[in-house]
Amino acid sequence: MxxxxxxxxxxxxxxxxxxxxxxxxxxxxxxxxxxxxxxxxxxxxxxxxxxxxxxxxxxxxxxxxxxxxxxxxxxxxxxxxxxxxxxxxxxxxxxxxxxxxxxxxxxxxxxxxxxxxxxxxxxxxxxxxxxxxxxxxxxxxxxxxxxxxxxxxxxxxxxxxxxxxxxxxxxxxxxxxxxxxxxxxxxxxxxxxxxxxxxxxxxxxxxxxxxxxxxxxxxxxxxxxxxxxxxxxxxxxxxxxxxxxxxxxxxxxxxxxxxxxxxxxxxxxxxxxxxxxxxxxxxxxxxxGHHSRWILALPLTGTITIDAKGYRAVLKGYNIFSQSVMQVEGEFEEDEAVALTYGGKQVARALVRASSTAIKDAVKDRRPGKAVLGLRDFTAELAAAGVFLKDYQSWRKGGHKGASGEMNAQKIAQLEQKAVTVLSSDQNGSAPPTIKVIAWANDIVMTALSAMMDAKMTSPALPGNNIDNPSKMAQMKRARSASPPLPPTVNPSGKARRLEEA
Structure with missing residues (x-):
């Protein structure tokens, strides 16, 4: 507003x-x-x-x-x-x-x-x-x-x-x-x-x-x-x-x-x-104004436990992504109010952008390495080609720490750049869309005193923490929450980009 x-x-x-x-x-x-x-x-x-x-x-x-x-x-x-x-x-x-x-x-x-x-x-x-x-x-x-x-x-x-x-x-x-x-x-x-x-x-x-x-x-x-x-x-x-x-x-x-x-x-x-x-x-x-008061007045339908990254997003007025969800309790639908908890305490309330079932599925199906989210697994193809799979499987799980075996990570990345394809709807029409944003910044209201104090201490210079400049803070928060949903593909992590560039 x-x-x-x-x-x-x-x-x-x-x-x-x-x-x-x-x-x-x-x-x-x-x-x-x-x-x-x-x-x-x-x-x-x-x-x-x-x-x-x-x-x-x-x-x-x-x-x-x-x-x-x-x-x-x-x-x-x-x-x-x-x-x-x-x-x-x-x-x-x-x-x-x-x-x-x-x-x-x-x-x-x-x-x-x-x-x-x-x-x-x-x-x-x-x-x-x-x-x-x-x-x-x-x-x-x-x-x-x-x-x-x-x-x-x-x-x-x-x-x-x-x-x-x-x-x-x-x-x-x-x-x-x-x-x-x-x-x-x-x-x-x-x-x-x-x-x-x-x-x-x-x-x-x-x-x-x-x-x-x-x-x-x-x-x-x-x-x-x-x-x-x-x-x-x-x-x-x-x-x-x-x-x-x-x-x-x-x-x-x-x-x-x-x-x-x-x-x-x-x-x-x-x-x-x-x-x-x-x-x-x-x-x-x-x-x-009344939008946040309305959110506070809504009956709660569930609870979402977030990680440290999600908590920082709450403090800085950013969107909450599905990668930050640790646990989902209760049954709720899109646009219903839930409590956001961190460290065993409720820190905020929010309107969710997806149902509890969709968010639970996203948490269940996600992979540790964000770089391979939505990509085909080429284990079978590489095995048929006689490639040693230890490095490849470790890389897909996000736990690769260096080259070992018959083929190092750099070689695997080069092979995947030639062969990898992103799954499209015609390749797997029954696959549900990946849930990215679970709550826009504009639909999140801090409720815990500790969260409000942390928000001021985390980054005093951040415009979103400048209580003396409400107009600018409101504009910043609206700008953060006004971004459209992310495209189907996911940007690779820093580790994956370095592998691809190599």
Whole structure:
């Protein structure tokens, strides 16, 4: 995207915010429901009223709030008198449909008491998978903010079948929304005061963590279990959401949902308010605008592990080639989002240019020596001619270190120059095309703080690392990613060229 388009996006956001900050607050079922006197569940009206009051105070200070709310399934069970959350997919969808209207009625009634207007947006992850729909959601939210209305976002659980099967992913939805609107803060309400060094319910020695600079370095056991019988989102999903937010340049706060005032404390810089995940703006997000934010908001469909050369390409803003792929996990198609990992850590997210099957085949079929990729193997012909094959086979494997046997490498190269032919489609029509580029530079967004720091340290003079010159950096990155696919033949390596020239 051009720098003028990026400036336009930034100006729209600035116009909407009008000098204030944009906060996304996500509340879960444990914040909305509480136990009643008989051991059942009831709406936590006191908690919800304090949350609405907090939103009103933030708006009075000139800020803007987007509320992401779970609780439709739990509220539906309460509305229909169910003592336990159903397990069947259809029953969950029915409970979500019944409970969503009750949930919005609660918010509307509480907001009306203090003269505040709210609006409902039911969206799914598919709304983030398509860029046009992504921008439509963004424009709708901006227009609501401009009109002085508080958007209340929830996943469309009654229709999103895949999502209801793993209910509780509203943490990720909140992070996607925060990236979508270029929020300043994302707050995730939970039932504990902080993120701890261990699960405080099982370990009395667990200590609170006040600030996290790199969420990818966290190693905390016991985070997978849910904290509520009515929801399935535990601390693990909140850490995933935090990683998405900070990669998009959004500060993320983890606060106790039973004390909404803690959110205001974190905004004012009081560390006792909760755990602060510090935002580290990726230069890609800064310069490429909504395209990179869209990539960060896409649901991940797989993981590609890259080698050191691929990692350097990420740092310098170059395309990723199939030769750098070490491992492929998951099943995905072309133009879907995957995580790029190096050294056991996620360093970037990218849109892939080929399916997982095609990339796996390219990794499986590739040869160590790039010079002979796509060339006929003349082992049989040379054997029939009585040529000693040790040097030839070693050369094809890229491991030749000198002349030996009855024929040296120079002689073999001369013979191959006369006889070698590149396989064409008519020679082997069933052979699939070789996958070269798996991700264009413009479709790669760094996510790890360590990768962003390495990018600045690796080559400070590189235009792509000059954060102070965003226009030039954007032009360089677009130029790198705009090159067309490589031709069917592969340029020989340096070793092969020296052999051929000899």
């Amino acid at each position: 051009s720098s003028s388009a990026t400036d336009k996006l930034s100006s729209v956001r600035s116009e909407v915010a009008r000098g204030g900050q944009i906060h996304v607050i996500k509340v879960g079922t444990s914040t909305i429901l509480t136990n009643d006197e008989t051991g059942g569940q009831k709406a936590n009206l006191s908690n919800l009223a304090r949350l609405v009051e907090l939103i009103a105070s933030l708006r009075k200070a000139g800020d803007h709030v987007i509320l992401v709310s779970s609780g439709a399934v739990g509220m539906g069970c309460l509305k229909l008198g169910l003592s336990e959350k159903p397990t069947g997919l259809g029953a969950k969808q029915a409970m979500a449909a019944a409970g969503q209207s009750r949930l919005m009625r609660l918010y509307e009634d509480l907001a009306a008491v203090i003269g505040m207007q709210v609006a409902q947006l039911l969206i799914t992850r598919e709304d983030f998978s398509d860029k046009k729909r992504f921008l439509t959601v963004r424009h709708t939210i901006y227009e609501l903010i401009r009109l002085g209305v508080v958007p209340i976002v929830n996943e469309n659980d009654s229709l999103a079948a895949d999502h209801v099967a793993k209910f509780g992913d509203n943490d990720t939805l909140a992070a996607m929304t925060a990236a979508l609107v270029e929020a300043n803060w994302l707050f995730l309400a939970t039932d504990v005061d902080f993120l701890y060094t261990a699960n405080p319910k099982d370990n009395p020695d667990a200590k609170p963590i006040y600030a996290v600079e790199d969420v990818t370095k966290l190693r905390i056991a016991g985070l997978e279990s849910s904290t509520s019988q009515w929801g399935t989102g535990g601390m693990a999903t909140k850490l995933i959401a935090a990683s998405i937010a900070v990669a998009a340049g959004v500060h993320c706060g983890l606060a106790n949902g039973s004390e909404p005032e803690r959110i205001g404390q974190m905004i004012r810089g009081i560390k006792e308010g909760g755990t602060h995940f510090i935002a580290h703006q990726s230069p890609d997000v800064t310069l490429q």
